Amino acid sequence: MSDLRELLFASIEELSALLWQGEITARELAEAHLRQIERVDPAIHAYLTVVADRALEQAAEADRKLADHRKAASTGRASSPPQPAELSLLGIPWACKDVLCTRGVRTTCGSRILEHFVPPYSATVVERLDGAGAVMLGKVNMDEFAMGSSTENSAFGVTRNPWDLERVPGGSSGGSAAAVAAGEAVFSLGSDTGGSVRLPAAYCGTVGLKPTYGTVSRYGLIAFASSLDQVGPLTRTVRDAALVFQAIAGHDPLDSTSAPRPVGPVLEEVEKGVRGLKLGLAPEYFGEGLSPAIREAVLSAVRRLEREGAEVVEAHMPHLDYALPVYYLIAPSEASSNLARYDGVRYGLRTPGEDIIAQFSRTRRDGFGPEVKRRIMLGTYALSAGYYEAFYLKAQKVRTLIRRDFEEAFRSADVLVTPVSPTVPFRLGEKVEDPLQMYLTDIYTLSVNLAGLPGVSVPCGFSPETLPIGLQVIGPAFSEGRVLRVARAVERTVGAELTSGRRPAVAVNGR
Amino acid sequence: MSERTGREPKVPSQQQLPAGWEAVIGLEIHVELLTRSKVFCGCSTEFGAPPNTHVCPVCLGLPGSLPVLNEKAVEYATRAGLALHCEIAPYAKFDRKNYFYPDLPKAYQISQYDLPLCKNGYLELRVGGKVRRIGITRVHMEEETGKLVHSTATIVGSQYSLVDYNRSGVPLIEIVTQPDLRTPEEARLFLEELRSIMLYLGISDVKMEEGSLRCDANISLRRPGETRLGTKTEVKNLNTFRAVERALRHEAFRQAAILEEGGRVLQETRGWDDATGATVPMRTKETVQDYRYFPEPDIPPLVLDRAWVEQIRKALPELPAARRQRFETQFSLPAYDADVLCQHPAVADFFEKAAARFPDAKTVSNWVMGEILRLLKATGEEPAVLGAHPEWVDHLVGVLELVQAGKINAAAGKEVLEESVRTGRAPEEIVRARGLEQVGDEAKLREWVKQAIGTNPDAVASYRAGKAQAAGFLVGQVMKLSRGKANPKVVGELVQRELGPPGQGS
Numbered sequence A: 001m002s003d004l005r006e007l008l009f010a011s012i013e014e015l016s017a018l019l020w021q022g023e024i025t026a027r028e029l030a031e032a033h034l035r036q037i038e039r040v041d042p043a044i045h046a047y048l049t050v051v052a053d054r055a056l057e058q059a060a061e062a063d064r065k066l067a068d069h070r071k072a073a074s075t076g077r078a079s080s081p082p083q084p085a086e087l088s089l090l091g092i093p094w095a096c097k098d099v100l101c102t103r104g105v106r107t108t109c110g111s112r113i114l115e116h117f118v119p120p121y122s123a124t125v126v127e128r129l130d131g132a133g134a135v136m137l138g139k140v141n142m143d144e145f146a147m148g149s150s151t152e153n154s155a156f157g158v159t160r161n162p163w164d165l166e167r168v169p170g171g172s173s174g175g176s177a178a179a180v181a182a183g184e185a186v187f188s189l190g191s192d193t194g195g196s197v198r199l200p201a202a203y204c205g206t207v208g209l210k211p212t213y214g215t216v217s218r219y220g221l222i223a224f225a226s227s228l229d230q231v232g233p234l235t236r237t238v239r240d241a242a243l244v245f246q247a248i249a250g251h252d253p254l255d256s257t258s259a260p261r262p263v264g265p266v267l268e269e270v271e272k273g274v275r276g277l278k279l280g281l282a283p284e285y286f287g288e289g290l291s292p293a294i295r296e297a298v299l300s301a302v303r304r305l306e307r308e309g310a311e312v313v314e315a316h317m318p319h320l321d322y323a324l325p326v327y328y329l330i331a332p333s334e335a336s337s338n339l340a341r342y343d344g345v346r347y348g349l350r351t352p353g354e355d356i357i358a359q360f361s362r363t364r365r366d367g368f369g370p371e372v373k374r375r376i377m378l379g380t381y382a383l384s385a386g387y388y389e390a391f392y393l394k395a396q397k398v399r400t401l402i403r404r405d406f407e408e409a410f411r412s413a414d415v416l417v418t419p420v421s422p423t424v425p426f427r428l429g430e431k432v433e434d435p436l437q438m439y440l441t442d443i444y445t446l447s448v449n450l451a452g453l454p455g456v457s458v459p460c461g462f463s464p465e466t467l468p469i470g471l472q473v474i475g476p477a478f479s480e481g482r483v484l485r486v487a488r489a490v491e492r493t494v495g496a497e498l499t500s501g502r503r504p505a506v507a508v509n510g511r
Numbered sequence B: 001m002s003e004r005t006g007r008e009p010k011v012p013s014q015q016q017l018p019a020g021w022e023a024v025i026g027l028e029i030h031v032e033l034l035t036r037s038k039v040f041c042g043c044s045t046e047f048g049a050p051p052n053t054h055v056c057p058v059c060l061g062l063p064g065s066l067p068v069l070n071e072k073a074v075e076y077a078t079r080a081g082l083a084l085h086c087e088i089a090p091y092a093k094f095d096r097k098n099y100f101y102p103d104l105p106k107a108y109q110i111s112q113y114d115l116p117l118c119k120n121g122y123l124e125l126r127v128g129g130k131v132r133r134i135g136i137t138r139v140h141m142e143e144e145t146g147k148l149v150h151s152t153a154t155i156v157g158s159q160y161s162l163v164d165y166n167r168s169g170v171p172l173i174e175i176v177t178q179p180d181l182r183t184p185e186e187a188r189l190f191l192e193e194l195r196s197i198m199l200y201l202g203i204s205d206v207k208m209e210e211g212s213l214r215c216d217a218n219i220s221l222r223r224p225g226e227t228r229l230g231t232k233t234e235v236k237n238l239n240t241f242r243a244v245e246r247a248l249r250h251e252a253f254r255q256a257a258i259l260e261e262g263g264r265v266l267q268e269t270r271g272w273d274d275a276t277g278a279t280v281p282m283r284t285k286e287t288v289q290d291y292r293y294f295p296e297p298d299i300p301p302l303v304l305d306r307a308w309v310e311q312i313r314k315a316l317p318e319l320p321a322a323r324r325q326r327f328e329t330q331f332s333l334p335a336y337d338a339d340v341l342c343q344h345p346a347v348a349d350f351f352e353k354a355a356a357r358f359p360d361a362k363t364v365s366n367w368v369m370g371e372i373l374r375l376l377k378a379t380g381e382e383p384a385v386l387g388a389h390p391e392w393v394d395h396l397v398g399v400l401e402l403v404q405a406g407k408i409n410a411a412a413g414k415e416v417l418e419e420s421v422r423t424g425r426a427p428e429e430i431v432r433a434r435g436l437e438q439v440g441d442e443a444k445l446r447e448w449v450k451q452a453i454g455t456n457p458d459a460v461a462s463y464r465a466g467k468a469q470a471a472g473f474l475v476g477q478v479m480k481l482s483r484g485k486a487n488p489k490v491v492g493e494l495v496q497r498e499l500g501p502p503g504q505g506s
Ligand SMILES: [Zn+2]
Pocket: B038, B041, B042, B043, B054, B055, B056, B057, B058, B059, B060, B169
């Protein structure tokens, strides 16, 4: 391979084939990515921690395994050559959102309060990727405790959108999306509580999958809102998303909310096309506030899918308007409880005080940023005696109505197709002073979390200012194969230029 | 109007309440369950390990860790609920009780709020020959917290405090009674009965001193016949059965003194100081703590299978009340004996095994209540140790047979039993080795009797003057001369034969 730099924009599948054929080594691949991080990350700031030594060790191990597999295949000792899916992540470099615990590697969650926290254990999803032989390059930036839509809430500085360094990469998995878009990782993991995988994927022109609640273990995922959080992959292609999903999904006895059911052959379903599928379009997703460029890009993609044989049906989401307020009661309520453990007693930041109460409050004053404090206050209020019924309990009831809306919609539609965000990536600082404006960014994604459904964001075009636009496909619970199948059709018909043609200038030229 | 008098009320030591008042008492009891692993992780629950050796990310509440419910703990809690005649919920859930404390690693305790595992039960107590039914409001599951070790006596004023999380995550049940108890004595009896039941169920070692059984008590006073409740206080940190009774009695008198002066009882939390024998106000905040309960999102609701519950119900052991009843009828034991024997299942088992092999159950009961319990107390052992020593039954039965056959007297029997238990040697062997066989040989006995009469003219004189009890003194002298080996019954006969009936001066 003469130009290692070309490898930085390849898919998992392409790279896996090259590794298998011996065209490149895992070590070369890891080194190329570490160099790319050195080259472009000062401009983008996707990474909070790079673990070069650990990555090179994992790469060396992957090369040994590849050699063993090749030998076994050529001497005929293996009865059949290993399935590509089994080996597809072997030697592939990836980036881990800093919300996932990694044994021996600092895990900050984007917060001062965990600045020096080194977990003694790894999240189940990290264990699974380690087991698959993937090479972790480091930990990537995020909004503090995953609260935000722009990665501007990180205690360690903002991440910039590789397509326009003056714009946000989306949040809270902004580092995960930017790293993949800028050739700093082949894929990444993010977490999605109200759209935090899908929104940055859309803003950075990558694929982002938020799986059905309970299909991917939350063990080791630092909790934001337990009933909404779900880990998902960010990748360059839809097929890659299916590959990573298959590697991380499946029941985990350490997570009581993980579904005790096997993960279907998602990758096989992806290429089946959309012929005969009913795509639901709900007017509630195309109303006021949606940018005309995004409306046009999404509807144009839908027209292309129709030409591929899909059928468009009308759907309705009568309670969608309530999703935002409901979300901003439930998520902060759970967060206020989940974040109470950061008190300076056992780990993380400790600011001493004259007594224990003072130590608690000073630690939390110094350790948490304004957005986290805002949500803790909101949640504490919503759960407090006298308000619980009016706020939290009422919100849970409306959540049920939203879940029923989806069930009703999926009676006539196989999937729903919607925009991911009302606007293209906004400018850094543009919404920082206006939390309510910021909250509106997630208006099309968070109902999916309230209902626990799978949703995928797939690139479907560019705005006039050459910023990526994402399209969201939402399906019934456990229909990852189906939503990815629709996403794959979008990718094939309209998004091809995004994965092969256009690339962020910074990623190609450096800063 | 005095809110709280500083004056200490006079509290009589005997069982009584301040005249003209009725106490209304409810208990909240925490019982640590004896599962091998903790309620939400696989860590050991063993007591007494070095600090922070039985911990993992889950019970330390590390970021990202998640609880996984221990099924055995659910089974134990269900067993407790069934034994207390509770309804077992077909659908229960866990909730978070949020508060800050350094021993609470997640800053919330996983507990049960509106849908507890068990509710609406009762426990029947025998008080002064009457049966009292005490309502059980609920039995719910929760997790234990860690333990703080302060550099001085209290957290306030300590230079530093250390935390041991070994107990963090040990399964607990909280048993809440209706305010149905009327006297401090009833409260203690209730707690003792509850402790027995837990022991019979085998779900807790219920040691108050190790904190595996803890009790808080609510008490208010009212005039007899009144139905409205007075203002109550809550007494915390009651860590012996005696403390429960003493603290409640003290509190009743304290409240009565305030009320009779026309004052108002302050609703507050008070602690018990065992040394001064008084309750003292605890530092409490102005407002009620708001725990901000909400459903625990990390644990799916608990759906209990009816058949599983029925299986547990069928497998419940015979409980103390039933066993007492049976002992009274089957062995014709007095109620007092049945009560003492049935307090601990190991004692009751021990009695039954011995009684099956010795015809006189009352004698067995006397020896178990007297000698066996005394031996346990002397060595500081728990009654449970009886289960580990089946050979002690052999020793007791052996001794009883020797006494019955007249081979040794009762006093020697007690010594022999103690040595048997200590050394494991058979009673016959000990009797032989130490030459303790009772002397029944009349010639030898008569010799001693004559000696005793000869050396104690005063006793002989008073016997002859009509004081029959002087014969007992002489028998005692003979026992002394025989170094305990004389058969006291025969000696008594011989004394009378020598001196004639009492009051017949010679
Ligand atoms: Zn543990």
